[in-house]
Amino acid sequence: xxxxxxxxxxxxxxxxxxxxxxxxxxxxxxxxxxxxxxxxxxxxxxxxxxxxxxxxxxxxxxxxxxxxxxxxxxxxxxxxxxxxxxxxxxxxxxxxxxxxxxxxxxxxxxxxxxxxxxxxxxxxxxxxxxxxxxxxxxxxxxxxxxxxxxxxxxxxxxxxxxxxxxxxxxxxxxxxxxxxxxxxxxxxxxxxxxxxxxxxxxxxxxxxxxxxxxxxxxxxxxxxxxxxxxxxxxxxxxxxxxxxxxxxxxxxxxxxxxxxxxxxxxxxxxxxxxxxxxxxxxxxxxxxxxxxxxxxxxxxxxxxxxxxxxxxxxxxxxxxxxxxxxxxxxxxxxxxxxxxxxxxxxxxxxxxxxxxxxxxxxxxxxxxxxxxxxxxxxxxxxxxxxxxxxxxxxxxxxxxxxxxxxxxxxxxxxxxxxxxxxxxxxxxxxxxxxxxxxxxxxxxxxxxxxxxxxxxxxxxxxxxxxxxxxxxxxxxxxxxxxxxxxxxxxxxxxxxxxxxxxxxxxxxxxxxxxxxxxxxxxxxxxxxxxxxxxxxxxxxxx
Ligand code: SF4
Numbered sequence: 001x002x003x004x005x006x007x008x009x010x011x012x013x014x015x016x017x018x019x020x021x022x023x024x025x026x027x028x029x030x031x032x033x034x035x036x037x038x039x040x041x042x043x044x045x046x047x048x049x050x051x052x053x054x055x056x057x058x059x060x061x062x063x064x065x066x067x068x069x070x071x072x073x074x075x076x077x078x079x080x081x082x083x084x085x086x087x088x089x090x091x092x093x094x095x096x097x098x099x100x101x102x103x104x105x106x107x108x109x110x111x112x113x114x115x116x117x118x119x120x121x122x123x124x125x126x127x128x129x130x131x132x133x134x135x136x137x138x139x140x141x142x143x144x145x146x147x148x149x150x151x152x153x154x155x156x157x158x159x160x161x162x163x164x165x166x167x168x169x170x171x172x173x174x175x176x177x178x179x180x181x182x183x184x185x186x187x188x189x190x191x192x193x194x195x196x197x198x199x200x201x202x203x204x205x206x207x208x209x210x211x212x213x214x215x216x217x218x219x220x221x222x223x224x225x226x227x228x229x230x231x232x233x234x235x236x237x238x239x240x241x242x243x244x245x246x247x248x249x250x251x252x253x254x255x256x257x258x259x260x261x262x263x264x265x266x267x268x269x270x271x272x273x274x275x276x277x278x279x280x281x282x283x284x285x286x287x288x289x290x291x292x293x294x295x296x297x298x299x300x301x302x303x304x305x306x307x308x309x310x311x312x313x314x315x316x317x318x319x320x321x322x323x324x325x326x327x328x329x330x331x332x333x334x335x336x337x338x339x340x341x342x343x344x345x346x347x348x349x350x351x352x353x354x355x356x357x358x359x360x361x362x363x364x365x366x367x368x369x370x371x372x373x374x375x376x377x378x379x380x381x382x383x384x385x386x387x388x389x390x391x392x393x394x395x396x397x398x399x400x401x402x403x404x405x406x407x408x409x410x411x412x413x414x415x416x417x418x419x420x421x422x423x424x425x426x427x428x429x430x431x432x433x434x435x436x437x438x439x440x441x442x443x444x445x446x447x448x449x450x451x452x453x454x455x456x457x458x459x460x461x462x463x464x465x466x467x468x469x470x471x472x473x474x475x476x477x478x479x480x481x482x483x484x485x486x487x488x489x490x491x492x493x494x495x496x497x498x499x500x501x502x503x504x505x506x507x508x509x510x511x512x513x514x515x516x517x518x519x520x521x522x523x524x525x526x527x528x529x530x531x532x533x534x535x536x537x538x539x540x541x542x
Pocket of ligand 1: 429431
């Protein structure tokens with residue numbers, strides 16, 4: 001990298017490596033300096049899996065194991081009121097969550113069957129589809145991890161850098177390469193990044209996690225606004241189809257939407273630009289406080305002009321072309337649910353499992369149905385949904401019937417089943433304050449029976465704590481777990497959105513809806529919207 005720095009250092013020592021601020025300023029930075037997180041794999045294989053949970057060193061258990069997709073689960077029976085008062089080890093169960101990365105959301109039939117088998121044999125049948133195109137298994141014992149890796153890796157799956165301060169799963173359009181209205185297929189860039197840079201020690205000690213999204217869909221179907229770097233399909237008037245570059249999005253407790261750099265990136269340029277943006281994050285990112293260590297804080301301090309200048313002069317060595325802004329998506333729905341024509345005359349079938357919750361046996365049955373329908377390709381979406389690709393016209397109806405018999409709604413999916421997401425919550429997450437998945441499932445059932453004819457797009461996202469894994473600030477109705485009078489309750493955010501209604505919702509301060517009143521509250525808000533909305537008006541525009 002060039003020695004001349006265009007950007008000034010932050011006002012105080014933020015641990016910016018570019019300015020030789022290498023001293024570890026907190027415990028996380030210290031353990032990352034002591035040993036690369038990727039190196040924990042050898043200890044898991046050679047020591048921990050043989051000697052058991054008690055043999056795991058604390059800095060591996062609560063730190064480096066994340067570099068291989070492993071988090072300890074929450075010990076059962078500890079209520080949300082104790083989350084903030086207990087020491088981390090008091091919340092640790094001896095079982096792990098294991099996150100399987102599915103870059104671009106892509107899974108083959110063979111990969112699906114292997115995940116199903118692992119879930120059944122080692123994960124007590126658990127399998128949750130996340131809103132970042134991962135699959136999370138629970139109840140994993142450290143003793144079983146090497147065998148699980150062997151099976152996953154034999155079919156090209158990986159848990160490497162699925163968690164930790166690393167480049168996480170690369171999001172891609174679930175209908176990349178098949179959609180009839182696609183601007184450009186970003187799949188080659190997704191593959192290039194994964195094959196060349198995941199597990200690369202140059203990028204395995206970032207200030208915090210780094211999220212990537214690449215989609216050439218006009219529907220903006222990868223939540224690009226809330227990623228650290230995003231490439232959004234656009235047509236340049238002279239250069240043709242390519243991507244618009246966004247940086248610095250992220251939610252959690254300081255939500256910020258990404259900003260455009262005004263730069264046009266060709267498909268072939270994506271890997272270099274990606275390496276440049278990750279390099280800026282590694283070198284200039286703030287490492288002093290975990291709460292300020294995401295790229296969004298650097299982007300907010302620098303602004304888009306300076307960020308682009310540093311990217312081009314210090315990292316790329318060439319100037320990117322200016323490019324146009326992507327047009328708004330054509331509709332307010334981006335979830336792929338239902339039966340849709342592909343460009344090649346076949347169909348893709350979007351499926352709505354309830355809040356992403358599925359199971360090992362269900363995955364096996366899904367694989368059987370896909371095989372019978374002649375499909376070898378499944379995609380996960382950023383709405384905790386599934387898409388079966390490459391279904392011939394005469395195979396669509398039998399597939400849809402089979403899926404719906406299995407409880408996986410396609411044509412029968414209500415707007416509430418399509419639009420509701422929930423994070424992991426207190427069942428397994430050590431940071432959770434309240435329950436989420438079961439409560440969201442109950443809520444969907446209540447809303448379906450109370451509002452059977454309501455069919456407008458609406459997103460309802462439930463989170464178990466302020467961390468926003470299920471994107472509360474960008475939902476029509478965002479529900480953040482918070483105790484209400486010592487009992488489970490939710491703080492409400494209204495009117496957020498992505499795509500056509502991109503923006504952060506408004507927090508209704510002072511309001512905590514007790515858990516048992518949630519169906520009544522959502523019903524009231526939804527009815528009022530339905531009565532007052534004008535033709536075509538979306539919830540976030542209301
Ligand atoms: Fe856990 Fe909070 Fe994330 Fe939910 S939002 S999965 S409770 S950290």
